[in-house]
Amino acid sequence: MSFRRGVVRQSKFRHVFAQAWKAEHCLDDVRVSRVTWDSPLSAVNPKFLAVIVEAGGGGAFLVVPIGKSGRIDQSCPMVCGHAAPVLDIQWSPHDDNIIASASEDCTVKVWQIPEGGLTAPMTEAVVTLEGHSKRVGILAWHPTAFNILLTAGCDNVILVWNVGTGELVYQLADAHPDLIYSVSWNKNGSAVCTVCKDKALRVIDPRRGVVLKVREKVHEGTRPMRAVFLSDGKILTTGFSRMSERQLALWDTKDLSEPMAEQEMDTSNGVLLPFYDPDTNMVYLLGKGDCTIRYFEVTDESPYVHFLSLYSSKEPQRGAGFLSKRGVDVNKCEIARFYKLHERKVEPISMTVPRKSDLFQGDLYPDTAGLEPALLADEWIAGQDAPPLLVSLSGGYAAPPSKHRETVRSKPRLASQDSGSAAPAAPKEAEDEEPRAAARETGGNTERPKREDDILNELLSEMKALRAVVLAQSQRIELLERQLARIEDGDV
Structure with missing residues (x-):
């Protein structure tokens, strides 16, 4: 579609409004970890908020019910079973009480958080995964298969585990010649994309151990990059130019010779962490040490990546947790929520689309990935793939008081x-x-x-x-038409 100057692009997300919650709804006295590893340092789901914190004599992270606010007492119980600092934490997409943690002690541990939260320090993990020879900094749960967890360490190795049995099922030891910066599963979990210190973007089939596609020098700069698979199979990367300008690029996996779109933003040092919402096709970029959150919409029309707005605050962020869509407040037309980490505080920030109607806004909330896994671990290991099982968010809608x-x-x-x-x-x-x-x-x-x-x-x-x-209803029809088209094309 040709773009005519002066024509305003139509999008329901053009006026997404970001607002920090009031001070009484924040968490105070949270001693956020000072590790230099570029992870978000936090993970959040509809039940719990987890934050990696400073801990003497080992690695620990805080887990509190999502509704908790106010001061965190120093005697508050934590998950503290690692022998060295924790670098990454991720909630299971199929069980809101299961969380994995990766540490400098070369292990990955999986924990089961009791309903209602911790009442005593937790030191015993459900399972401990030992296979990396150096510190482990990346965790990625399989999006649709139950109990499949990918880990990547500073030994440049990717391991795929069956958490249910504790066994290592796949190992990719020679795909990366240098430090792996990020790993992201595609929508149905049949492939992953990675970026590495050698500046290359790779698309990998982890079951066959085969690198399907490689693009050298995705970003020319030497600082860390990130890559995330979008739901339509494209890949969005963040990195730095040769002149140390921060960049965002969109890639079509069918042809990685040139980016579909590329934008340069600023010359800040902070690594840009991308958070992707497949339901709205929006990408939020948080720079560590920045005071801003930029958000974009990815579409099929040029220039493909459309800048929407920028949220700015006075204090820089150390990291952030991104709430899964099942937890947002649909009554307030909230489409996303971040838990921004300050030095000693956690501040929720809501992204909302202003609407006057009291009704459930179905066009803002297409069906989203639910807790039910589409496959068992053994089925995925045996070669099956399946898209996420979707649920409606209309159940989270409460009619206004009569x-x-x-x-x-x-x-x-x-x-x-x-x-x-x-x-x-x-x-x-x-x-x-x-x-x-x-x-x-x-x-x-x-x-x-x-x-x-x-x-x-x-x-x-x-x-x-x-x-x-x-x-x-139009949204629902459009979704069904897309699913039908995929079936006809043999993608399902």
């Missing part, structure tokens, strides 16, 4: 959007009570224009409600 509706006489009372139908109208006697009262006060002359305004307001409200329903 008294709020009652106070606005001109609004029709509607059932939830799922039913798509209006609730029975109020009895005619109640409807006519107001004009009759007015007639008594004015000696019998009712104000007809006002009555007509009420009818007009009701019609407008009904039209808005119907429009929201139509938008949600």
Whole structure:
């Protein structure tokens, strides 16, 4: 599609609004880890927030219920079973109580957090994975297969584990000649993309141990890079130019000869950590040591990566946790939430799309990956692939309090959007009570224009409600058409 100057690109995410939560909702006195490793240092799911913290005599991380706020007492129980600092933590996508941790002690441990959180320090892991010869800095759970965990260490080796049995199932020892910076699974978990200190982007089939694609010098600079697989199979990378400018690039895996899009941003030193939301196709970039969060929308139309906005605050971030979509507040049209790490504080930041309607906004919330895995570990190991099993977020929607509706006489009372139908109208006697009262006060002359305004307001409200329903159904139809197209193309 040709881009005409002066035409504003249509997108429901053009006005995403970022706002930090009030001080009383933050966590205080959290001694965030000072390790120099470029990981987010935090992980969050709908139940728990985990933060890697400073700990004497070993590695520890804090796990608290997501609703907790206020000061964290120094005696607060932690997960503290590692013999050296923890470098990365990741929640299982298929069990909100399971978290993996990678450490400088060359081990990976998997922990089961009790319902409600820790009541005593946790030192015993469910399973300890030993196979790396140097510190382990990268964890990546398989997106659709239960209990499959990928780890990458400073020994330049990638290992794939079956956490359920504790056994090593695949090893890639000679794919990377230098330090691995990041690893990301594709949507169905059939391949991973990696970036390495040799500046190359690789697409790898971990089961066959085969490097499928290589692109040398994705970014010319010498500082660390990151890569993330997008849901349509493209890859987004962040890195540095030869002049140390921070860059963002989009790559088509069918042809890695040139980037589809490339943007230069600034000359800051902080590594850009990309957080990707496959439901909205938005990418959030957080620079370690920055005070900003940039966000972009990736589309099929040139220039493909569209800058949306920038959130800026006074204090720099040490890292951040990105809440899985199942945890956002759909009543407030929240599409993403970060838990920004300060030196001694954790501050939630909400990304919302301003909407006036009280209805569930189905167009903002397409079905998202649920807890149910699509495959068992053995099925994936045997060669099967499957896309994520999706769930609707409409269940997380709570209708506004009825008294709020009652106070606005001109609004029709509607059932939830799922039913798509209006609730029975109020009895005619109640409807006519107001004009009759007015007639008594004015000696019998009712104000007809006002009555007509009420009818007009009701019609407008009904039209808005119907429009929201139509938008949600259109989104659903579009999703089904895409799935049908994939089936016809043999991708499923």
